[in-house]
Amino acid sequence: MGQQIVNGLFLGSIYALFALGYTLVFGVLDILNLAHQAVFMLCAYAALLLVGHLHLHMFLSFPLAVLAGGLLGLLVDRVAFRPLRGRSDSNISGLISSIALATILEAVALQLFGPDVERFPFGTVPTRTLRLGSAVVSELQIVIIAVAVGMMAALTLLVQRTRLGRRIRAVAESPRAARVLGVNVDGVIAASFFISSALGAAAGVLFGLAFNAISPDVGRAVELKGLAVIILGGMGSMPGAAVAGFALGLLEVFTVAQIGSSYRDAIAFGVLFLVLVVRPRGLLGQAATREA
Amino acid sequence: MRLARWQSLAIAAAMLGGATTARAAETVKIGAAFSLTGNAAVYGAQQKAGVLLAVEHLNKSGQLKGITLEAVVEDDATSKEQGIAVFQRFINRDKVSAIIGPTLSTTATAADPIAQQSRTPVVAVSNTAPKGITDIGEYIWRVSLTEAQVIPSALQIVRAKLGFKNAALLYGNDDVFTKAGFDVMKAALEKEGIPIVEIQTFATKDRDFNAQLTALKGKNPQFLMVSALAEQAAGIVTQARQLGWNVAIMGGNGFNSPAFIKNAGQAAEGVYVGTAWNKPSTDPVNQAFLAAAKAKGVDPDQFCAQAYTGVLVVAEAIKQAGMKGGRDDIKAGFAKVSGLPTPLGKFSFLPSRDGNHAAAIQWVKGGKFEVVQ
Numbered sequence: 001m002g003q004q005i006v007n008g009l010f011l012g013s014i015y016a017l018f019a020l021g022y023t024l025v026f027g028v029l030d031i032l033n034l035a036h037q038a039v040f041m042l043c044a045y046a047a048l049l050l051v052g053h054l055h056l057h058m059f060l061s062f063p064l065a066v067l068a069g070g071l072l073g074l075l076v077d078r079v080a081f082r083p084l085r086g087r088s089d090s091n092i093s094g095l096i097s098s099i100a101l102a103t104i105l106e107a108v109a110l111q112l113f114g115p116d117v118e119r120f121p122f123g124t125v126p127t128r129t130l131r132l133g134s135a136v137v138s139e140l141q142i143v144i145i146a147v148a149v150g151m152m153a154a155l156t157l158l159v160q161r162t163r164l165g166r167r168i169r170a171v172a173e174s175p176r177a178a179r180v181l182g183v184n185v186d187g188v189i190a191a192s193f194f195i196s197s198a199l200g201a202a203a204g205v206l207f208g209l210a211f212n213a214i215s216p217d218v219g220r221a222v223e224l225k226g227l228a229v230i231i232l233g234g235m236g237s238m239p240g241a242a243v244a245g246f247a248l249g250l251l252e253v254f255t256v257a258q259i260g261s262s263y264r265d266a267i268a269f270g271v272l273f274l275v276l277v278v279r280p281r282g283l284l285g286q287a288a289t290r291e292a
Numbered sequence: 293m294r295l296a297r298w299q300s301l302a303i304a305a306a307m308l309g310g311a312t313t314a315r316a317a318e319t320v321k322i323g324a325a326f327s328l329t330g331n332a333a334v335y336g337a338q339q340k341a342g343v344l345l346a347v348e349h350l351n352k353s354g355q356l357k358g359i360t361l362e363a364v365v366e367d368d369a370t371s372k373e374q375g376i377a378v379f380q381r382f383i384n385r386d387k388v389s390a391i392i393g394p395t396l397s398t399t400a401t402a403a404d405p406i407a408q409q410s411r412t413p414v415v416a417v418s419n420t421a422p423k424g425i426t427d428i429g430e431y432i433w434r435v436s437l438t439e440a441q442v443i444p445s446a447l448q449i450v451r452a453k454l455g456f457k458n459a460a461l462l463y464g465n466d467d468v469f470t471k472a473g474f475d476v477m478k479a480a481l482e483k484e485g486i487p488i489v490e491i492q493t494f495a496t497k498d499r500d501f502n503a504q505l506t507a508l509k510g511k512n513p514q515f516l517m518v519s520a521l522a523e524q525a526a527g528i529v530t531q532a533r534q535l536g537w538n539v540a541i542m543g544g545n546g547f548n549s550p551a552f553i554k555n556a557g558q559a560a561e562g563v564y565v566g567t568a569w570n571k572p573s574t575d576p577v578n579q580a581f582l583a584a585a586k587a588k589g590v591d592p593d594q595f596c597a598q599a600y601t602g603v604l605v606v607a608e609a610i611k612q613a614g615m616k617g618g619r620d621d622i623k624a625g626f627a628k629v630s631g632l633p634t635p636l637g638k639f640s641f642l643p644s645r646d647g648n649h650a651a652a653i654q655w656v657k658g659g660k661f662e663v664v665q
Contacts (some may be wrong), residue, residue, distance in 0.1 A: 003509075003510075003535070004506050007500075007502040007506055114329070115329045115333070119555055122557045127534070129534065129536055136535050138534050207499075210500075211499035211500055212530065213499050213523070213527055221497060252503070253502070253503040254503075256492075256507075257506065257507035258507075260492075260493055261493045261504065262465060262493060262495070
């Protein structure tokens, strides 16, 4: 029981981190960035290259890969979203162009790294374990959960307490009003993409370290889970995404252990459906009055 | 007299046709469809090496008096669709006399019926699903032992060694091969009268096995049997050891690859795997195979030895058919293959067209498979 909770929190922390990036861009732009999973995947590879080929320590590789993710986010914004901004149908066309970009990035990864599963070299991460009651927790799991929670807290502080955060919230409220008040809207959007993709990158690296199997299609499974998490949490709600991420991780683990792996996604998405029927705005979502 | 253009074309075509027939009497093409990319790529490279080594060995030895074997190797990409496409290419474009492969049973269930329809003999060298392979038809033959042939004897030896009183099972339930392996493991445990305390499942794409392993560990089994492909095998064993669970583990055929040891590292130590190939066997045919592989810089595994044997079996069928390399000659020749010396031991076909030879048991020790005598 205790062990399954640890397993669920561990998986959930990665889902939450991934979904936070999704939800930040959604909250600001009202669009889904479906290239998020490609950033997740490419940055897992980036960390693999830094550790495996340049022999950098993980403590150095992790921030570098996260930085690379942020830069990749700027590229995603510049290529897939900015040219379409201002069009009346930019929500749908942006969604489609981000799918296109994800496909291209996946193909690039396939060319560069091949279809086979790649692994971090042995000894990249500590393998020591601790006992917590009946549960066994590895140092890696503790670090992953701590990094995820730390990044969530940092993001909340950034959005609530800083000048940039205030601008992001202003643009989310109304891009036009923000522009009138002298906010550099394109700059704020680019910054949101940078932060969002950096979080996706962090999730990718942590996922790679946790399960040690990286392939060009590794982002696809997480992509759907991420979508489920932001809907469950309430579209655009950051605390909601964090809570829903952990909830989904725990739900999956207990479904697998108690009912069977075949029912994992059925139950996860079944619960998602039920939540939407009972509470359409999601767990912590705001009622949709902002648009008015 | 001036020939009309169509007449000269027809004559040229007739001459060309004659030339190909004459050449076909000397060169026998063998199509080899292996997973060089995708989930099963760890096996494909070894299989390709095995086929090429065997073809070179047979052509050099001149056993086939005037007939030269030519291997055409293609990638089935670990997918049914690509497997079908490759088979069609072999049959219609390359006009091969026999096909070796494909790597996975799942792919074989899709591609083999095409060969059966066009009466092209197939030798499966790594398909181990007990049902649904040679059942496809009289043109489908198999060199690889099924898990049903390997696992029961492997289990007996391991049980005699460890003396466990109960066991648990973990398997992939969305793949023909891993599901078939599970059925065999369950039947073998039941036959030995070993109680099964828990069964857990996973999907081919899964990376996280912590939930299943924790549930299994909670039931305290003394022995764990796992039916998985090599990619998941490493993840399962690594995560089990990370959970601090040191139970004795025995894997199915998917574990039977050096890639498993490479990917699982220290966690692979002590894991038991049944095997069709007794690598250290001092049999001269086996030693010759090992030497030939070493000369090419190949460190052969069971899949390499089986693919090599597949080509030996095709060559033997050509001999048995009176040095004829047509599709039906080879098919007829297969039925007469008996006691053929191969790296796997003395090889014969059962009436079911499945292969038959001695099995062995190995475990991982010091980063290598070692046969448990």
